[in-house]
Amino acid sequence: MRRLALIACLCLGLSPALAEQVKISDRVYLIPDVKGSTTRFEMIVNAGSSDEAGGNVTGIAHYLEHLLLVGRNAEHAESAMRMFGDASSNGWTNDKATVFLHNLPTRPDGGAADLEKLFGFYSARLKDFSITEADAAREKNVVLQEHDVRVQSNPTSLFYRDVSKALIPDHPAGQWTIGSRDSIKAMTVEQARAFHQNWYAINNVWFVVRGEISPEKLKDISDRALAGLAPRQLPERLKDREPALDRAAQDVVQISGDAVRPLVTVARMVHIDETDTLKSNAAVSLLAAFAGGRFTGSAYDTLVENRRVAADDLSVWIRRVAPSTFAISLASSVAVDHTKEELKAAMTAYIDTLATSGMPDDERLARLRKRLDDQWTRAGKVRLQAHARFVNWLASGNPPGRIDEWPHLLETTTRHDIERFAKGLSAPGRQLAGVLEPKDNVQ
Amino acid sequence: MKRLAAGVAFAALLAIQPVAAQLRVEQLRTTTGQDYVRVGIRGQLQSLHLIWRDGSPLASEKATGLASAVPYLMGRGPKGEALGELIETLRDYQASFNFYAGTNASGLTFSAPPEHFAAAIAILKRFIENPALPDDRLDTYRRDYGFRARQALKKGDLLASQLRYMMVLPPGPLRAYHMTDPARLDPLKAADIAQWKQSTLLRNTVNVVTAGPMTHEEVQQPINDLLAALPVGEAKAPPPSTALSAADKTVVLEQDVPQTIVQAFGITTVDGSLSSLKGSFSIQRLGGGAQGRLFAALRDRLGATYGAQAGLDALNWDQHVFTIRVAAEHDKAAAAIAALKDEYRRWWEEGMTEAEFNAVKSAWQGTRSDTRRQSGIVASQIASAIAKGQPADYFKESDRLVDGLTREDINAYIKANFPRELALVVVAPKADVLAGACVIKRIEEAGACGLK
Numbered sequence: 001m002r003r004l005a006l007i008a009c010l011c012l013g014l015s016p017a018l019a020e021q022v023k024i025s026d027r028v029y030l031i032p033d034v035k036g037s038t039t040r041f042e043m044i045v046n047a048g049s050s051d052e053a054g055g056n057v058t059g060i061a062h063y064l065e066h067l068l069l070v071g072r073n074a075e076h077a078e079s080a081m082r083m084f085g086d087a088s089s090n091g092w093t094n095d096k097a098t099v100f101l102h103n104l105p106t107r108p109d110g111g112a113a114d115l116e117k118l119f120g121f122y123s124a125r126l127k128d129f130s131i132t133e134a135d136a137a138r139e140k141n142v143v144l145q146e147h148d149v150r151v152q153s154n155p156t157s158l159f160y161r162d163v164s165k166a167l168i169p170d171h172p173a174g175q176w177t178i179g180s181r182d183s184i185k186a187m188t189v190e191q192a193r194a195f196h197q198n199w200y201a202i203n204n205v206w207f208v209v210r211g212e213i214s215p216e217k218l219k220d221i222s223d224r225a226l227a228g229l230a231p232r233q234l235p236e237r238l239k240d241r242e243p244a245l246d247r248a249a250q251d252v253v254q255i256s257g258d259a260v261r262p263l264v265t266v267a268r269m270v271h272i273d274e275t276d277t278l279k280s281n282a283a284v285s286l287l288a289a290f291a292g293g294r295f296t297g298s299a300y301d302t303l304v305e306n307r308r309v310a311a312d313d314l315s316v317w318i319r320r321v322a323p324s325t326f327a328i329s330l331a332s333s334v335a336v337d338h339t340k341e342e343l344k345a346a347m348t349a350y351i352d353t354l355a356t357s358g359m360p361d362d363e364r365l366a367r368l369r370k371r372l373d374d375q376w377t378r379a380g381k382v383r384l385q386a387h388a389r390f391v392n393w394l395a396s397g398n399p400p401g402r403i404d405e406w407p408h409l410l411e412t413t414t415r416h417d418i419e420r421f422a423k424g425l426s427a428p429g430r431q432l433a434g435v436l437e438p439k440d441n442v443q
Numbered sequence: 444m445k446r447l448a449a450g451v452a453f454a455a456l457l458a459i460q461p462v463a464a465q466l467r468v469e470q471l472r473t474t475t476g477q478d479y480v481r482v483g484i485r486g487q488l489q490s491l492h493l494i495w496r497d498g499s500p501l502a503s504e505k506a507t508g509l510a511s512a513v514p515y516l517m518g519r520g521p522k523g524e525a526l527g528e529l530i531e532t533l534r535d536y537q538a539s540f541n542f543y544a545g546t547n548a549s550g551l552t553f554s555a556p557p558e559h560f561a562a563a564i565a566i567l568k569r570f571i572e573n574p575a576l577p578d579d580r581l582d583t584y585r586r587d588y589g590f591r592a593r594q595a596l597k598k599g600d601l602l603a604s605q606l607r608y609m610m611v612l613p614p615g616p617l618r619a620y621h622m623t624d625p626a627r628l629d630p631l632k633a634a635d636i637a638q639w640k641q642s643t644l645l646r647n648t649v650n651v652v653t654a655g656p657m658t659h660e661e662v663q664q665p666i667n668d669l670l671a672a673l674p675v676g677e678a679k680a681p682p683p684s685t686a687l688s689a690a691d692k693t694v695v696l697e698q699d700v701p702q703t704i705v706q707a708f709g710i711t712t713v714d715g716s717l718s719s720l721k722g723s724f725s726i727q728r729l730g731g732g733a734q735g736r737l738f739a740a741l742r743d744r745l746g747a748t749y750g751a752q753a754g755l756d757a758l759n760w761d762q763h764v765f766t767i768r769v770a771a772e773h774d775k776a777a778a779a780i781a782a783l784k785d786e787y788r789r790w791w792e793e794g795m796t797e798a799e800f801n802a803v804k805s806a807w808q809g810t811r812s813d814t815r816r817q818s819g820i821v822a823s824q825i826a827s828a829i830a831k832g833q834p835a836d837y838f839k840e841s842d843r844l845v846d847g848l849t850r851e852d853i854n855a856y857i858k859a860n861f862p863r864e865l866a867l868v869v870v871a872p873k874a875d876v877l878a879g880a881c882v883i884k885r886i887e888e889a890g891a892c893g894l895k
Contacts (some may be wrong), residue, residue: 145772
């Protein structure tokens with residue numbers, strides 16, 4: 001009824017429209033768009049590299065994404081990446097999700113025929129997928145080339161991958177989605193089928209469509225396509241376990257002929273009790289917006305502008321790793337006329353004092369709350385952004401029904417809530433330092 | 444009944460607010476006599492683009508560093524103010540801006556929500572009126588730039604690009620502009636950026652374009668306020684033109700790289716006029732990602748690469764080099780090069796197929812709506828068009844051109860504007876990937892291949 005009332009108000013021009021997501025059925029959502037808009041289709045599988053067997057990331061979740069997009073199936077005899085001659089199609093995989101997406105041009109029928117085909121195709125993909133041996137082998141090589149483009153060709157990528165693994169050695173959160181050269185070469189189609197069987201179930205996927213198609217039409221299309229798909233019991237999610245914090249972490253030192261100046265990172269992982277993931281995310285978002293910003297007291301202000309030990313490529317990450325487990329990391333090149341030891345010490349000191357000098361005062365906290373709220377509200381009014389935001393929300397494993405809570409969560413996150421995280425991160429935890437040293441040690 | 448009501452209401456929603464088939468472009472004048480172009484677009488952001496015909500980075504080889512130094516140093520904020528706090532205030536306003544200095548134009552892009560537009564402009568005005576331009580920060584940036592450039596020069600793709608530029612461009616400012624040089628910023632002082640600002644950012648030579656939901660009455664005063672910070676002066680002469688060299692060599696640089704890097708390229712006569720859209724159109728199914736022939740040949744059939752790109756690299760507004768880029772597995776590199784050359788030859792000789800042509804036309808026509816809802820893209824596209832001497836009604840004219848295209852047009856355009864043969868630069872561990880090539884082991888040896 002609320003949706004009807006909103007639509008009625010829009011027709012009467014009573015208030016500016018928010019681009020809300022319309023629930024079509026349990027697993028299908030529509031971001032309504034205006035006549036003449038393009039259509040975007042996404043199937044979001046709530047399974048990514050963190051869900052690979054035994055918590056050991058080989059790249060199989062990502063490989064499966066490739067296989068589904070290039071395989072020849074009954075519903076479409078050619079690669080799904082070329083399902084429509086005038087559309088663009090792609091996929092992506094991270095630790096939490098695998099997403100298949102298609103961008104379709106404006107159509108006279110509002111995209112109905114295209115969506116009929118897409119829902120039919122992906123409904124069938126939730127049952128099985130077809131791939132020839134030759135195509136599977138070729139695609140594995142393509143994934144290897146992708147790895148080389150993204151990782152092997154880049155000394156900093158190789159470095160950060162090792163740092164991540166050293167910080168979190170016993171949990172999939174410490175491993176990169178694409179895997180390694182060796183693990184990619186060893187992947188099999190059988191492993192991909194096993195991952196598919198475990199996770200590609202109707203109760204583990206979402207469909208999000210943005211376009212001018214009506215809710216009724218979309219419901220008709222999706223209900224017919226998805227009928228008969230039964231939910232399945234899902235395996236335990238290893239990413240929902242807490243990684244160990246009791247063992248000391250080994251520092252990472254790499255020497256590379258492809259590096260020209262030292263790169264330093266300091267990372268710390270800690271346990272902080274939490275009762276609600278979204279409440280934690282709200283507090284972390286506010287803390288990260290301050291620490292990662294340019295305010296007086298931020299990491300950039302402290303390390304780049306004032307102490308000048310870090311170069312201007314400084315990056316700051318504060319994130320939730322697993323239940324009740326959070327990490328902070330700082331990384332930058334060493335500034336000219338300073339040493340890596342100075343930078344390491346300065347980064348460690350910044351983290352150690354996060355709860356005092358790294359905390360926003362009340363005025364800045366109010367500004368950050370308002371800013372994040374403004375961004376959220378504004379994105380909701382722009383259909384292209386509302387769509388992207390909703391997809392990311394679902395792909396992060398968040399329940400769709402709670403997306404509207406986000407502004408309230410930000411608003412009600414208190415200084416005490418943020419301090420709890422800052423204190424937790426600045427307390428002793430599992431910490432390591434990493435240095436990528438140039439072979440020539442040129443400074 | 445409930446379903447019928449929802450359906451009717453929904454249909455009414457769509458009827459009220461369709462995506463505009465055409466943007467309404469107005470040529471207006473502010474109360475202080477400043478001519479500007481306004482495009483009304485529903486949305487959350489008002490975008491502003493100020494553009495000046497200019498070629499300051501090409502005035503000499505020493506001046507090419509302006510392209511990097513201008514955005515950095517102009518972004519350091521006004522004298523006596525805390526930059527970090529200013530940046531955070533702009534973030535509170537959801538506002539952003541950027542200065543640039545390119546081969547044919549210098550400019551300023553800005554966007555903010557309507558309710559914060561005037562306040563954010565007031566901050567931007569202080570950046571322009573009284574810039575700090577600190578020499579010590581430029582010094583730090585110069586050294587950081589040098590490190591980043593040396594780091595980048597370790598990568599095969601950039602090394603290939605260096606050789607490509609050496610092949611098509613004679614020594615001079617345009618080549619220096621495009622090539623990566625760790626010492627690029629060494630000759631520059633803060634006074635050079637000040638001089639660029641004083642001589643380029645002029646009130647009487649600017650083209651102003653704004654797009655977004657603000658009306659003429661709402662937007663003109665902030666525009667007046669901003670332009671009041673600019674002096675009056677003489678228009679600059681366009682940069683000198685550069686005659687391109689023939690791209691007719693095959694070079695292999697032996698380097699220990701994880702993948703074989705291939706760049707196949709040639710000089711085109713694709714210019715900066717509206718008809719250059721035909722050039723972009725024509726390559727959409729040679730490159731064009733998964734839809735393209737190169738993808739099918741090199742990835743689908745050979746499994747040699749993750750992707751192959753084909754594009755028109757703009758040396759400046761009027762000169763473009765067509766380039767195919769591939770990073771291929773070493774063992775399949777020779778086959779990939781052969782396939783790439785074969786696909787290009789067929790494309791050049793036979794042109795686009797009917798199916799390819801229809802698909803690209805459908806895609807271009809059918810995705811216009813997405814672009815035209817984004818005020819930043821609209822403002823920048825129109826600003827560039829005006830600066831190039833094209834109509835302010837760029838989108839209408841480009842739509843007319845695309846809608847009227849035929850396959851025969853495109854295929855004739857290919858033959859008339861793209862080279863028949865491509866030059867090749869390859870970076871690989873072993874030179875035998877490409878028989879008959881001139882082989883070097885370091886960029887500095889390029890002279891051995893006839894490259895200066």
